[in-house]
Amino acid sequence: MVNIPVDDSVESIEQPVDERPWEILAEKLEAEDHAGAAALLSDLSVEDQRLAMAHLAEGSQVILTSSLPPQEAAEMLEILPEAQAVSILNQLPSEAAADIVEMLPGSIGSDLLREMDEEDSDAVLAELDDPDEAEKLRTRVEYEWDTAGGLMRTRLASFSETATVGDVLADLGENAESYADMDVQYVYVTGEGEKLRGVLRLRDLVLTPRKTPVSKVMISDPVCVKASDNFSSLRTLFDEKNYIGLPVVEEDGSLIGVITRQAVREATSEHQTEDFLHTQGILGGEELRSMPMVARCGRRLAWLGPNIILNLVAASVIAMYEDTLQAVIALAVFLPIVSDMSGCSGNQAVAVSIRELTLGLIRPTEFLRIVWKEGILGIVNGFVLGLLLGTIAAVWKGNIYLGLVVGGALFLNTILSVLLGGMVPLFLKRLKVDPALASGPILTTCTDMCGFFLVLNLASAVLSKLG
Amino acid sequence: MVNIPVDDSVESIEQPVDERPWEILAEKLEAEDHAGAAALLSDLSVEDQRLAMAHLAEGSQVILTSSLPPQEAAEMLEILPEAQAVSILNQLPSEAAADIVEMLPGSIGSDLLREMDEEDSDAVLAELDDPDEAEKLRTRVEYEWDTAGGLMRTRLASFSETATVGDVLADLGENAESYADMDVQYVYVTGEGEKLRGVLRLRDLVLTPRKTPVSKVMISDPVCVKASDNFSSLRTLFDEKNYIGLPVVEEDGSLIGVITRQAVREATSEHQTEDFLHTQGILGGEELRSMPMVARCGRRLAWLGPNIILNLVAASVIAMYEDTLQAVIALAVFLPIVSDMSGCSGNQAVAVSIRELTLGLIRPTEFLRIVWKEGILGIVNGFVLGLLLGTIAAVWKGNIYLGLVVGGALFLNTILSVLLGGMVPLFLKRLKVDPALASGPILTTCTDMCGFFLVLNLASAVLSKLG
Numbered sequence: 046m047v048n049i050p051v052d053d054s055v056e057s058i059e060q061p062v063d064e065r066p067w068e069i070l071a072e073k074l075e076a077e078d079h080a081g082a083a084a085l086l087s088d089l090s091v092e093d094q095r096l097a098m099a100h101l102a103e104g105s106q107v108i109l110t111s112s113l114p115p116q117e118a119a120e121m122l123e124i125l126p127e128a129q130a131v132s133i134l135n136q137l138p139s140e141a142a143a144d145i146v147e148m149l150p151g152s153i154g155s156d157l158l159r160e161m162d163e164e165d166s167d168a169v170l171a172e173l174d175d176p177d178e179a180e181k182l183r184t185r186v187e188y189e190w191d192t193a194g195g196l197m198r199t200r201l202a203s204f205s206e207t208a209t210v211g212d213v214l215a216d217l218g219e220n221a222e223s224y225a226d227m228d229v230q231y232v233y234v235t236g237e238g239e240k241l242r243g244v245l246r247l248r249d250l251v252l253t254p255r256k257t258p259v260s261k262v263m264i265s266d267p268v269c270v271k272a273s274d275n276f277s278s279l280r281t282l283f284d285e286k287n288y289i290g291l292p293v294v295e296e297d298g299s300l301i302g303v304i305t306r307q308a309v310r311e312a313t314s315e316h317q318t319e320d321f322l323h324t325q326g327i328l329g330g331e332e333l334r335s336m337p338m339v340a341r342c343g344r345r346l347a348w349l350g351p352n353i354i355l356n357l358v359a360a361s362v363i364a365m366y367e368d369t370l371q372a373v374i375a376l377a378v379f380l381p382i383v384s385d386m387s388g389c390s391g392n393q394a395v396a397v398s399i400r401e402l403t404l405g406l407i408r409p410t411e412f413l414r415i416v417w418k419e420g421i422l423g424i425v426n427g428f429v430l431g432l433l434l435g436t437i438a439a440v441w442k443g444n445i446y447l448g449l450v451v452g453g454a455l456f457l458n459t460i461l462s463v464l465l466g467g468m469v470p471l472f473l474k475r476l477k478v479d480p481a482l483a484s485g486p487i488l489t490t491c492t493d494m495c496g497f498f499l500v501l502n503l504a505s506a507v508l509s510k511l512g
Numbered sequence: 513m514v515n516i517p518v519d520d521s522v523e524s525i526e527q528p529v530d531e532r533p534w535e536i537l538a539e540k541l542e543a544e545d546h547a548g549a550a551a552l553l554s555d556l557s558v559e560d561q562r563l564a565m566a567h568l569a570e571g572s573q574v575i576l577t578s579s580l581p582p583q584e585a586a587e588m589l590e591i592l593p594e595a596q597a598v599s600i601l602n603q604l605p606s607e608a609a610a611d612i613v614e615m616l617p618g619s620i621g622s623d624l625l626r627e628m629d630e631e632d633s634d635a636v637l638a639e640l641d642d643p644d645e646a647e648k649l650r651t652r653v654e655y656e657w658d659t660a661g662g663l664m665r666t667r668l669a670s671f672s673e674t675a676t677v678g679d680v681l682a683d684l685g686e687n688a689e690s691y692a693d694m695d696v697q698y699v700y701v702t703g704e705g706e707k708l709r710g711v712l713r714l715r716d717l718v719l720t721p722r723k724t725p726v727s728k729v730m731i732s733d734p735v736c737v738k739a740s741d742n743f744s745s746l747r748t749l750f751d752e753k754n755y756i757g758l759p760v761v762e763e764d765g766s767l768i769g770v771i772t773r774q775a776v777r778e779a780t781s782e783h784q785t786e787d788f789l790h791t792q793g794i795l796g797g798e799e800l801r802s803m804p805m806v807a808r809c810g811r812r813l814a815w816l817g818p819n820i821i822l823n824l825v826a827a828s829v830i831a832m833y834e835d836t837l838q839a840v841i842a843l844a845v846f847l848p849i850v851s852d853m854s855g856c857s858g859n860q861a862v863a864v865s866i867r868e869l870t871l872g873l874i875r876p877t878e879f880l881r882i883v884w885k886e887g888i889l890g891i892v893n894g895f896v897l898g899l900l901l902g903t904i905a906a907v908w909k910g911n912i913y914l915g916l917v918v919g920g921a922l923f924l925n926t927i928l929s930v931l932l933g934g935m936v937p938l939f940l941k942r943l944k945v946d947p948a949l950a951s952g953p954i955l956t957t958c959t960d961m962c963g964f965f966l967v968l969n970l971a972s973a974v975l976s977k978l979g
Binding site: 091099124252311317321331332352356359367370382386389393395408422429433437 | 557558563566591593718719773774777778784785787789799801802805808813815819826827828830831834838841842845847848849851852853856857860862863867871874875881888892893900956964
């Protein structure tokens with residue numbers, strides 16, 4: 046049950062940083078010395094394997110993977126970023142991919158299959174030797190990655206309710222090796238049709254006379270989750286109580302897997318990563334620089350294209366006030382400052398809202414709370430920033446009205462930006478749109494438009510004093 | 513060892529969303545019915561407790577916490593965001609805070625104490641009843657939160673190397689209750705001066721005659737980490753091998769705690785959260801809307817203040833070209849578009865670099881790789897975006913030269929932005945500055961300056977054709 050490798054020491058992980066093992070690898074692959082390249086890769090530390098694979102072209106990654114024995118190939122795919130492993134599997138012949146998938150832990154295998162092109166993943170599933178295993182994987186692949194079905198592992202120790210404590214202990218002892226792999230924490234008891242009946246604590250097993258039926262010592266009607274339960278309900282459940290793992294059942298109550306606290310944590314972390322990438326304009330999952338250039342350009346343009354349209358909409362406000370701008374050309378210096386600064390203030394409010402939504406500290410309906418909490422902050426920060434920028438403008442051009450226009454516009458636009466920035470994520474959440482993805486562009490477009498409008502409109506109002 | 517509460521069902525976590533329990537709580541606190549408020553809070557689900565506390569003013573949070581029995585107060589602090597729990601502890605009298613800290617798991621207690629004002633945390637440590645426990649906490653608090661010492665838990669099952677297998681099993685059986693709390697996965701063997709001698713697998717214990725000395729069945733010289741080991745070396749270590757937990761020793765080899773895979777994962781997740789908040793301009797840890805307004809305004813301004821200076825520097829380029837702008841006022845529309853779009857392109861490159869650094873797919877010295885990988889992408893995306901914007905400009909004003917100026921500027925500035933965006937995080941990493949914190953402002957200032965310069969300088973060069 047506990048598995049402590051001792052053949053390695055902490056020191057061995059330190060490597061000289063100026064070595065570039067991928068260059069030697071690339072040379073060997075170029076010379077078609079696939080066996081040599083595979084041997085070299087196997088000798089590298091995990092850190093260097095990851096670095097080396099990231100530096101090879103995708104074609105070379107595929108050749109190298111297929112030159113490794115399936116077990117080693119599987120171990121290597123496990124340490125790669127998911128997007129990279131998926132891309133390699135997509136390009137391998139389906140028999141080779143199936144050999145590797147057979148060596149992967151079920152949860153990782155299904156994560157990768159789920160992200161593969163559907164045609165390829167079907168082909169791989171068809172090639173698997175063990176039809177039972179293939180069926181289990183197929184079931185899991187069909188669930189979304191962030192549901193209980195997608196996050197569960199399907200290997201577990203379960204016994205019939207007619208077994209005795211002695212039977213269970215004997216089986217655990219005999220198959221100790223294979224259970225060690227599975228990191229068994231609980232033993233499950235099932236009835237007819239694999240219906241979940243109870244959960245056994247290992248401690249209770251050990252301390253019970255061996256002839257006792259398991260049904261006497263098991264905890265009946267245990268807490269369990271449905272395979273379709275979504276991520277946020279799982280997170281709440283694991284937050285509520287100190288569960289290590291929970292059984293996962295299908296709609297009819299049959300036991301199909303186990304979901305662990307760790308799997309839920311990992312999903313949390315994946316959600317955070319996705320949020321981070323989305324706020325920065327990276328769509329469609331990870332982008333790694335080893336991916337093909339066409340895909341990288343296309344995915345970045347998919348975000349930039351709509352953005353340029355939004356930018357044009359915002360900037361068209363300036364075109365409406367060309368006369369004002371021509372009369373007071375100094376305003377041109379302050380237009381981008383007012384819009385950028387408001388954008389920054391708004392983004393801070395976006396981040397706090399996304400964070401509070403994630404932590405469950407605010408409900409998506411609480412717009413009034415945002416108005417109250419961000420409104421006062423916007424007045425204070427808008428005043429400070431407006432005073433600063435207004436003073437600079439007034440002193441620079443020796444014109445108090447220019448200072449009032451610029452400072453006043455930044456003051457008003459800061460208030461508007463923090464209100465909008467605070468509310469947009471709640472609004473998107475209610476619409477079931479990812480706040481991290483869409484908040485930024487919506488916010489920036491609005492704050493740019495309003496910023497340009499406020500500066501130029503206020504200037505028009507006092508145009509005679511600005512000359 | 514396995515702890516499965518069964519007194520709760522999945523369904524109980526669903527609550528009507530329009531209930532606002534914090535309003536009743538606030539009323540009770542206003543009426544000084546502290547006991548009633550405490551009783552109401554205890555009855556709420558974890559989700560609602562968190563929501564309710566987030567909606568109370570900090571003063572009320574403190575009063576409410578001190579009205580709860582220490583055990584319940586500790587359970588509540590555990591479910592709150594760390595920043596909120598720390599703030600409550602800071603404001604409680606030190607005896608009350610100490611009573612609560614005594615009820616917290618050691619790792620959480622030390623996390624909170626570490627973040628508290630030093631004076632307050634010292635006072636709390638002095639008030640703890642158990643001097644041994646206080647000493648352990650003090651040791652942990654002194655380590656940074658992302659080192660082995662800061663992430664370890666100090667409660668563990670250890671036995672002298674002179675003990676027999678029977679002694680160990682007897683003790684585990686007798687103290688089963690307290691070990692269940694600790695989630696024992698390994699048993700440790702220590703020699704003189706608490707020096708770590710070996711690790712025992714529970715399976716080996718069970719399958720060994722009871723009179724055997726533990727030193728015969730333990731794994732000698734086990735892998736262990738030093739308390740001062742930093743986060744990235746811990747992450748590599750847990751990535752390399754499938755450890756569940758590792759013993760933590762002091763410089764002299766004495767065993768002081770255990771670090772689990774889960775603790776390392778949680779730290780990863782905390783790092784990601786910090787990165788996310790930093791890229792959006794939230795400094796100094798979390799901001800929650802329940803925090804005092806002065807602190808929230810101040811911390812946001814700490815980021816906005818330097819930003820406005822950088823904005824002024826960038827916009828001063830516009831001031832240098834006022835004549836050009838006055839001659840071709842239509843350029844004013846395109847200045848913010850070129851700078852914003854380049855900023856977006858650059859931010860995408862920043863995100864990919866931060867991500868590749870986090871995943872260990874690139875070394876902070878590999879500037880040439882960035883030049884190669886981002887350079888080509890910049891040329892492609894710059895061309896697409898430049899062509900689009902240039903065409904729009906040319907058609908709008910019926911002037912092909914305007915299109916060439918605007919499109920050319922966006923083309924060149926996109927290339928520059930992705931190069932810079934890709935390299936700045938590597939550069940900051942080498943300087944040991946947080947890339948998530950500083951990349952954005954540095955990038956935006958440079959791309960704004962260059963964008964303004966390119967548009968206006970190209971325009972100056974063909975000024976006669978633009979009229």
